[in-house]
Amino acid sequence: MAELEALRGIAALIVLVHHTMLAFTPRLHGLTYPGQAYSLSRTPAFALVNGSAAVVVFFVLSGYVLSLGVLRTGRAQLAATSALKRWPRLAGPVMLTNLMAGLVMALGGFSNQAVAPLVPSIWLGWFYTWPSAGLREIPDSLWEGATTFFTGHAAYNSSLWTMFYEFADSLLVLGAALLMVRLERLRWVGLVSIGCAAFCISPWLTPFLVGLGLAWRDRTKREDWGSGRILLAVSAILLLAGYHENVVGGRPEGFYAALAPVAEWDALRLRVVLHTIAACLALLLFRRSAGLRRAMSGRLGRGLGFLSFGIYLCQVLIICSVSSLTFEATAGAGRFVQIAATFGVTMLGTVVLAVPVAVFDRWWTGWVGRVIPSRGRRANADRSATAEPSADRWGGRS
Secondary structure, eight states, X not given: OHHHHHHHHHHHHHHHHHHHHHHHOHHHHOTTSTTOSSOGGXXXXXXXXXXXXXXXXXXXXXXXXHHHHHHHHOOHHHHHHHHHHHHHHHHHHHHHHHHHHHHHHHTTOOOHHHHGGGTTOTGGGGSOOSOOOGGGHHHHHHHHHHHHHHHOOOSSOGGGHHHHHHHHHHHHHHHHHHHHHHHGGGHHXXXXXXXXXXXXXXXXXXXHHHHHHHHHHTSSOOOOOOHHHHHHHHHHHHHHHTOOOOTTTOSOOGGGGGGHHHXXXXXXXHHHHHHHHHHHHHHHHHHHOHHHHHHTSSHXXXXXXXXXXXXXXXXXXHIIIIIHHHHHHTGGGOHHHHHHHHHHHHHHHHHHHXXXXXXXXXHHHHHHHHHSOOTTOOTTTTOXXXXXXXXXXXXXXX
């Protein structure tokens, strides 16, 4: 399913643009500047840069792809083995990139605190707020990378907030997938009951279960969509994924202002519900559109998928170091040149750093698979679907 790898990569790039705009063009982005007359967050066009929606795409993909092996075989041993692999599979690349952040912090290489008021950017000033402790930063960063799946701590890399949910929800999805196979007539009652309980605990738990439901429905081959359905799906994705309440004001603005009363009741749950529907439509679009599936099933799609987790893990590190330095160094070159140079360095730097992380991730995944083997399963049945994990993620990876 290379097209889903491509979707994962596209979601990781959206999270990258989202973070870059929050850092260096926050007024155009809009989420941290309420009341702006012109900002993307006031329109459905925000879907193209909405990292929060992209993270939910990661989560739905995780539930979808991770559950396939269990749904196909019904084997409890496979579910148990997949669960056993989750922490080491995710922890390897996370600890590697956290080590990078620890080294930069030890050397005093983060300049985001000095640059944040120059933008000005509230978001850019949220990270690396403590004075460097020198070499002590290295073991601290490694420890955080190893334990973030249980604690949710993400001081060295804010993108790691998704790892807590990636780990916990993967265990939930594997158990729920096994339950769906065993329950037969009551499988949907069981899944909906688990989903409602999970939603009450945290809305971030439900996108994984929705992905599981899609995987069950997608076990058999289904007809491709016609142009009418594709157009309708794209329109709905833009409308739903373009939503986000303002971070400072806490209310949706512009095109989405009518949803303010619902957001006042529970802004996070409203957002996650809308983004989950959009993520489902995006997944189905990539599976049901023959043209899109062909376009994304080649080298481009596989390349995007290969780099996706690295892009998700490396972007904040780049933004808060070399990107911030670039913004400061080009202050006298004019605003357009300054922004163009900063965005260029961010995109290039993130991709360049993501390549060795992706190479390590591929090797690490194979090593974990050899140490904890699973017999009788398809090679990619429990492969990750996120950006990770971001995502965004988000975003994250499974």
